[in-house]
Amino acid sequence: MKKVFIITGANRGLGHGFVDVLIKDKNNFVISISRSLSEVQKTFTSDNFYFLKADLSESTNDKKLAVLKTLITYEAVFFINNASIIDPIDKIKNLEDQAIDRIISVNIKSPLQITKYLLRNFNENKLTFINISSGAANRAISNWSLYCSSKAFIKMFYEVAESEYEHHSFFNIDPGVIDTNMQKNIRNSDFPDVSSFKSLQEEGKLKAPKQVALEILNTIL
Numbered sequence: 001m002k003k004v005f006i007i008t009g010a011n012r013g014l015g016h017g018f019v020d021v022l023i024k025d026k027n028n029f030v031i032s033i034s035r036s037l038s039e040v041q042k043t044f045t046s047d048n049f050y051f052l053k054a055d056l057s058e059s060t061n062d063k064k065l066a067v068l069k070t071l072i073t074y075e076a077v078f079f080i081n082n083a084s085i086i087d088p089i090d091k092i093k094n095l096e097d098q099a100i101d102r103i104i105s106v107n108i109k110s111p112l113q114i115t116k117y118l119l120r121n122f123n124e125n126k127l128t129f130i131n132i133s134s135g136a137a138n139r140a141i142s143n144w145s146l147y148c149s150s151k152a153f154i155k156m157f158y159e160v161a162e163s164e165y166e167h168h169s170f171f172n173i174d175p176g177v178i179d180t181n182m183q184k185n186i187r188n189s190d191f192p193d194v195s196s197f198k199s200l201q202e203e204g205k206l207k208a209p210k211q212v213a214l215e216i217l218n219t220i221l
Contacts, residue, residue, distance in 0.1 A: 004075045006031045006068070006118075008056060008110065009083025011038045013180035014132065017209035018080055021217060023049060031071060033114070034083070056083055056110040057102045065117045076126040078220070079118055081111040081154065084132070086147045086182055089189040100146065107150035112157065119165060127168040130220055131158050135174055143191035173216055179206035 005022050009015040010032035019041065022028045026048055032041065033052045041049070050071055054064055084107045088099045111131070118127055136144055137151035155172045162170040177183065177200050186197045200206055 002027050002029055002075045003078060004029045004031065004072050005078045005080065006033065006114070007080045007082055008033045008114070010034050011036050011041065013082075013182065014175065014178055014209045014212055015080075015082040016041075017211075017213035018082065018217070019049075020210050021213050029071070029075070031068070056106045058105065059109070059113070061113065062117055065114065068117070069121065072122060072125070074125060076128070077118060077122055078128045078130065079114060080130045080132065081114070082132045083110070084134075084147075084150070086144070086185065088146070089143050089186070089191055091143060092145050095146065103146045103150060107147070108153050111154055115157075115161065119161075119168075123165075127165075128171070128220060129158060129161065129168070130171045130173060130216070131155065132216075133172045133174045135176075137172075137174070141191070141193060143189075169220075171220055173219070175207070175212045175216065177206050178209055178212050180209060 005018070005028060007015050007018050007030065010019050010030070011034040015034070016038060019030055019032065022030050023044060029048050029050070031050045031052055033054050033056070035053065035055050037051055041051070052064075052067060085103055087103070088095060115129060131154055133155050134147075134151045136148045137155045139148070141148055158170045158172055177197075183197065183201070183206060187194065187201065
């Protein structure tokens with residue numbers, strides 16, 4: 001039976017890694033919820049790939065998600081909550097309201113809305129929710145107040161969801177440090193612990209996105 005994978009932020013980084021692995025199996029149908037496609041993804045056919053264009057900093061409401069009803073029937077559905085942003089990296093007193101709203105929309109509101117939609121409309125399917133978490137969900141990092149808080153929020157949200165929907169599966173997975181644009185952004189930022197993140201790159205400790213995606217999929221499938 002085919003499996004449906006819904007992935008946010010699938011056009012780069014770890015999200016792109018998931019797509020690279022999953023698209024090779026014709027029994028998988030991948031739905032990318034992203035602002036754009038990568039050049040490679042533009043070559044995919046509709047046989048097992050669908051691009052749902054959405055800016056997660058805006059509201060991911062039911063109207064935008066309604067297309068899922070035309071794409072999903074009785075398959076097992078996997079939602080990979082991968083998209084997140086870390087900016088602004090700054091002291092709390094310097095945070096602007098617009099930046100606060102953006103990170104809450106991307107990191108918190110959009111996965112809540114997608115999760116709610118799937119539970120409301122596909123509760124008879126076998127649903128698996130994979131939250132790509134972070135060590136920041138459990139550790140306070142100076143100048144990362146919004147990122148740490150949002151990651152902790154979603155981690156707890158899925159723990160509560162697991163208690164409510166025992167017939168579905170929920171995973172909070174910390175993938176470790178990955179060689180992505182977010183890591184580049186972190187290294188170029190000014191905060192007390194930045195040197196430790198620079199050391200990770202210098203010492204070759206950053207993981208390749210595709211390899212991390214494969215490891216996660218081997219854990220949950």
